[in-house]
Amino acid sequence: MTQEPSEYQLTTPESVASDPNAIELTRMWWSKGEPVMSIKPAFSDPRQYGHMLALAAKHMAHGYAVRHGHDERKAYNAILEGFSEVLKRNDVQTLVEKE
Secondary structure (H helix, E strand, C coil): CCCCCHHHCCCCCHHHHCCCCCCCCEEEEEECCEEEEEECCCCCCHHHHHHHHHHHHHHHHHHHHHHHCCCHHHHHHHHHHHHHHHHHCCCCCCCCCCC
8 A cells, every 4th residue: 555645644542542441443545546444333223333334424524624625515415415416326335355
């Protein structure tokens, strides 16, 4: 994997690094024109993962407002539209890569 520029690198928040009970649930990349992810279904109730995705969408909308000057509410709605577009598709497949 090539090293991405430092301004795009994500760091582990200190609150997570110092929490011995923290669990990593998802890693996502954009690779070769599509999303690639590693996931761990660690919650017993799948709705908890849905809650986490909703919070991630809110935080990402804030990031678009701060970094790109987007209206935060419009960015959030655009993210939700993207969710809806994918959920309506019937051609989305889960592919498992060999380790």
